[in-house]
Amino acid sequence: MRTTLADTWAGFWDARSTREKTLLTWGGAAIAVALAWSVLWVPAQEGRAHLRETLPTMRRQLAQMTAQANDARALSAAAQGVAPTGGALKDALSASLTDHGLAATQMQVIGNAVQIQLKNASFPAWTAWLDDARRQFKVQVAEAHVSALKDDGQVDLTASLQPSTIK
Numbered sequence: 001m002r003t004t005l006a007d008t009w010a011g012f013w014d015a016r017s018t019r020e021k022t023l024l025t026w027g028g029a030a031i032a033v034a035l036a037w038s039v040l041w042v043p044a045q046e047g048r049a050h051l052r053e054t055l056p057t058m059r060r061q062l063a064q065m066t067a068q069a070n071d072a073r074a075l076s077a078a079a080q081g082v083a084p085t086g087g088a089l090k091d092a093l094s095a096s097l098t099d100h101g102l103a104a105t106q107m108q109v110i111g112n113a114v115q116i117q118l119k120n121a122s123f124p125a126w127t128a129w130l131d132d133a134r135r136q137f138k139v140q141v142a143e144a145h146v147s148a149l150k151d152d153g154q155v156d157l158t159a160s161l162q163p164s165t166i167k
Helices: 002-014 018-080 086-099 123-137
Strands: 106-110 113-122 139-148 154-163
Touching (some): 086 106, 086 113, 086 154, 123 139
Antiparallel strands (some): 113 154
């Protein structure tokens, strides 16, 4: 196939006069330059001009999005510092006690604190729950009375938890 194409081209080219060969050569070169200009150079120039126009806007948008992300992080941290109070705190602590396998004998809201009574509870389980509740619900122990039982690690306790004043 290659030889057929070369033979066809050679037959065409040999049939042309010198003047026609010159015109075809210069015409082909002009077409090649025009094609390269329109396919390669012009799109690159238009792309650069478009970027030159849109880049300042994109930079402003990036700065705005960065500022908004920083605000969101600050607001997220502030929202995590809000502790539930009253009935919401009582319900949250009750659900958390159940999740940790502890059963409160009595729970009541007293002012802004929640008083919890546990009978025959595991002290290590209670302290683990208390640490989790302190982190999760931002509470602190206002008052606690703990009485050891004869079984090792078992206690009767009454504790009052209130929203933490430490941020």
